[in-house]
Amino acid sequence: MSPGRRRSKPPVRGYGITGWSRAFVGVVEAGADHRRITGARRYFRERHVDGLEISHGSVTGSVRGSQLDPFDVRLDMRTVDPETVISLLQKTGSVDDLLALARGEQPAALGNLIAPTEAADVMSDCSCPDDAPRCTHVLAVAFEVAAEIDRRPTTLLTVMGTDLPELLAQAQGDEADDAGEPDESTSGTLIADDPFGDHLMPPPVPSFPAMDPLTLLDPTLLRQALRATGVPLTEVAEALDDLAMYYDVLERRR
Structure with missing residues (x-):
């Protein structure tokens, strides 16, 4: 290395940068002591977590700790119900949160329905001898998950047992069901909004050729x-x- 040229430092790793990520970490950290949290942060920064796998409702990974063999960690979530999520979004007029999520945003209303809210929502298990509810290795894996949520918000949906296509399909299905329900005031005939008072059915929606x-x-x-x-x-x-x-x-x- 030539004199005067400094060796570039690797970027500092972070987690809990976004609201959804902080919500997930806050629930997992609840009740953990400072010593274990500090140790888990060091494991996270030094990339001690290997083989992280995030699937619907569960997370697995191994953590290289103080012993020769790594410890196996598993997180299991109290998963959300897509039908309930969509129903609540519709009641609050927040269905557009799904489109915001598709753009990479983290809409608050959707996050409040998806993210865990109490420690019991995230059950953890580790092969280490530490009998604490949240050992250092469990916390380190949770921090890795939080970093993934920061990077890709849809990760939180996967962690909590659903995904964006499933929620979109549920929303589309609900809209189709609503459109198929007859209006009793029209004697069994479905009539759209009638701004002109003529009670005439609107013309059919024109069809367009398929395109990508x-x-x-x-x-x-x-x-x-x-x-x-x-x-x-x-x-x-x-x-x-x-x-x-x-x-x-x-x-x-x-």
Whole structure:
């Protein structure tokens, strides 16, 4: 290394940067003592967690601790009910939170329904001899999950037993059910809003040829737009894949 040139330091790792991530960490940390939390933060910074796997309603991983063999950790969640989530979003007029989530945001109303709220919502188990409810290894794995939620908000949905396509499908299904319910005031005939008082049915919605808008967009401009929303350069390709998946879900449920 030439004189005067300093060796660049690796970036400092963080977690709990976003609201959803802090909500998850806060529940897991509840009741843990400062010593274990401090040790878990060091394990997180030094990347002692290996093989992290986040599936619907559970998380597994191994943590290299003070002993030769790593300790196995498992987190099991009290999962959410998609039907209940959508019903509550509809009652509060917050269904658009699903679209905000698809844009990479963390809408508060949806987060309040998805995120765990008490320690019992997250059950933990570790193969280490520490009999504390939240040992250092459990906390370290939770911090890794929190970092993933910071990076990709939809991770919280997976952790809590659902995903965005499932919620979108539930919302679409509810809308279809509502549209199929007859209005008793029209003697069994479904009539739309009647602003002109003529009680005439509106014309049918015209059909349009099938198309994939993602293939018609300028890929350079689309990448620039994603970058402008805060998507890291290294995750643009993944964000494009997510957009294609969300559009496919909406198209199939139309």
